[in-house]
Amino acid sequence: MTYSIIARHPVTGEFGVACQSHFFGVGSAVNWAEAGAGAIVTQSFVNRDYGALGIERFRAGESAPAVLADLLAEDPHPELRQVAMVDHNGRFAVHTGARCVPVRGSRQGGSFSVQGNMLAGEDVLDAMAAAAETGLEAGQRLATVLVQALRAAERAGGDARGSQAAGIMVVGPHRTASPRQEVLVDLRVEDSTDPVGELERLVERHSLFEDIVSVLFAEGLMLGPFREPGPGATDAALDRLARAAAELGEENPEAALWRAVLLLRAGRNGEATDALARLYATRPDLRAFLARLREAGFLDAAAARGTAEQEVGLSAPDIDQSPRELP
Incomplete structure (x- = not known):
């Protein structure tokens, strides 16, 4: 039903998730992340409790393997779930239920996991993993790595049913008093014939507006009486x-x-x-x-x-x- 990538950037420590599915509005159900806590994707026959309860337990310092094991034990239908988690210490845990529709599976690297079900073939997972590895090794920003992994999946066949919706979320590496202020990217394409292409365009546009926002919220330059914060x-x-x-x-x-x-x-x-x-x-x-x-x-x-x-x-x-x- 969905393919996704979950990652922690090895340099910046940012957490990120991205997904695509032939199903309307997939991003709001699959993608979960909170700054300094971790990130989660919950897919196949989605149970959002894995996201909400998982993040809650990450805040308390619990590990991804322990949290996933507990939530699977409480789930009446774990065989239908596909879930991947990364906690605040960069520990990953992945589950693919026995009744998730083939082609199903996952691939892991040191800083990421890719997973999917209802895929066109095993090549989809291999292509995603290769794209993620290449991007992270090159030091690309996390949003770019995530989108390129989705793009690689599409080139390899993607979801066996086609493409409809996609989403991406990137959060900061550290916990703060206001985690919502640390959401760096949160974009979704709810219904499109080319959701990954449109998501890629939105991520590029988001980067441009980050530059605008950096000026709009600068004390002295734009807020309050003018004063230059520093030379140049x-x-x-x-x-x-x-x-x-x-x-x-x-x-x-x-x-x-x-x-x-x-x-x-x-x-x-x-x-x-x-x-x-x-x-x-x-x-x-x-x-x-x-x-x-x-x-x-x-x-x-x-x-x-x-x-x-x-x-x-x-x-x-x-x-x-x-x-x-x-x-």
């Missing part, structure tokens, strides 16, 4: 936004917009004027949005003075003369 921080942020803008193109001006805002906040009004002119050429409606950003405190007096005022559509008397902290 503004230029580095502008470069990240410029690369993201080039990738996104004119149809998505998000990165270009925030790059112009950062130029304004930094008082680089000549560059800001040029950036805004290009932005307004295709999105004149964003003039009003820039004015709203000023009202919200993103553009303080020092950043908004000069030639860029006219491009923003603000006049000097309208500009608040004292920088404001954002709520």
